[in-house]
Amino acid sequence: MPLTATGFPGLYIFEPVVHTDARGYFFESYNANTFREGGLDIQFRQDNQARSTYGVLRGLHYQLDPYSQTKLIRVLEGRIWDVAVDIRKGSPTYGQVYTIELSAENKKQLLIPQGFAHGYSVLSPTAEVFYKCDNFYHKASEGGIRYDDPSLNIDWGFPLADAIISGKDAELPLLADCRHNFTFQP
Template sequence: MKFTACDLPGLIVIEPTVFGDSRGYFFEAYNESLFHKNGIDYKFVQDNQSRSSHGVIRGLHFQLNPFAQVKLVRVLEGAILDVAVDIRKGSPTFGKYFSVELTSENKKQLLIPAGFAHGFSVLSETASVLYKCNQFYNKESEGGIRFDDPALNIDWQVDLKQAVVSSKDIELPLLKDCVSNFEF
């Protein structure tokens, strides 16, 4: 496995070693020992899976402390643009975002630590996304930021006029009005 730190401290892109032959392929998506050797010491307690159609945007979501979640995101089918926004007060990259295309073909994963809002857009006809979390879901700690916040200026790589976004996500606040309790 290859572990690559991103420009936003804490984000890591993980690329598995894929073994292919005439039967197909095999790879380790998660290996606790290798993750630990690379400084990733989270205990994952919940897996979430979603399936969405082209043009769907989910996010930008987070859970507040003490229920903040670390996420390890990968795509089982299709392609997404995965986005993480730094919302840690005092961070030199506060309000900046990182995006990476995660696909069933490239098999990349994105590790998103607590203190980031997370979302994705679906680039393929459909996409199935699986992500591991180190905390259980807690409805009372939900938070979020509008996907189309002009201060963030995220290029979701889909037509925003035709994007499919939940009413809940459309009503999320802008970053400047967002309530969070994350410190760098």
């Protein structure tokens, strides 16, 4: 099975089976049956794509319930340092950070369930990131946590002095002060 548990309930690494030959490669980047066989029945509703340059740091973002989103993150070009923070009250990994390098080369994907804050930093000269969401974007439900929250102590894969951050992300609250309404469902 190409789904690997991370130790965070509901957070999985997906490694598709890649078929290569003299022409190049082919793989199924998503197949609902493969996920169902792994016990995950997700109805994706929206696809998003972003292109960024080295040093761009996006996050940490989430949407409040009932508009929260499960995301399946992958990289089409370049490399990113992907970050997920469990903010589900009552979760055994509440307030803990999971990081992984996703790249066009390794073709790994990260399935981030509802109740996590998500962000990434760009490690290559450019990166193109594609992700599926199981719920539509809802501006009024936006939430976030500041990227440099000392309680999280996130390593973004490069010095924060190199980070390019939006004004909105720079003003997000710390985890202790953020507004969220997620509860862990074992």
